[in-house]
Amino acid sequence: MGMYTIVVPRPITSKWQILWSWIGAFIGIALVSLLTRFALEGTSLTLIIGSFGASAVLIYGAEDSPLAQPRNLMGGHILSAIVGVTAFQILPDQLWLAAPLAVATAIAVMQFTGTVHPPGGATALIAVIGGENIHQLGYIYALFPVATGAFLMLLIALVVNKVAPGRTYPKK
Incomplete structure (x- = not known):
């Protein structure tokens, strides 16, 4: 017997929420x-x-996600940055090894601390390959x-998501 999966389409986001x-x-x-300029x-x-682009998708476009919450945004980025710097310092001449060590360890640290924020993986990687x-x-x-940078983006997320009708951020 074959197995069938029923795919239920997600509701289309309203034009106002997109705006x-x-x-x-x-x-x-x-x-x-x-501020950089x-x-x-x-x-x-x-x-x-670069990882702030992905954070923007979460905190402004998927603000309901547990991955977009302030603890995850800040903790995920900061812990991943520390992990990435450490990986580079341990293996400065072995970027091929420091890069996966940074990303894999950042994931583990975020999971262990309850601060999973997917862009944190990129933040760890940037610490290794950023030049x-x-x-x-x-x-x-x-x-x-x-x-x-993450804190400044968080401040804007708190304001915009408070002003925008139908949004509650952060989630309790």
């Missing part, structure tokens, strides 16, 4: 980008990393850009 997601993502990423111009520092500017930061990477 609120867009507004939140635009303002959140713009804030981090503007104007406050850090002339330095080798940045407040923006000399990231490597020179050492553990400061966990505070700046990671914690600072």
Whole structure:
């Protein structure tokens, strides 16, 4: 006998919710980008990393998800950054090994601490493959850009998701 799976289509997100997601993502990423552009111009520092794009999807577009909650956003990024820096420092000349060590260990640490935030895996990976500017930061990477940028995005998520009708963020 064959096994059949019934696929139930998800309801389409309303145009208003899509607009609120867009507004939140635009303002959140713009804030981090503007601070990088104007406050850090002339330095080798940045407040923006690639994994923040994925965080924006969660905290502005899937704010109901347990993975999008503030504890997960902040804890997942910060712990993963520490793990990634540690992996690079242990194996600085073996990026092929430091990269999977960083991501796999970040997943385990996030699971152990109840802070799973999928973009955290990218944050750990960026600590390994991010280049000399990231490597020179050492553990400061966990505070700046990671914690600072994630916190700024969280502030925007708290405001936008409070103003947007039909949204409750954070979840209790």
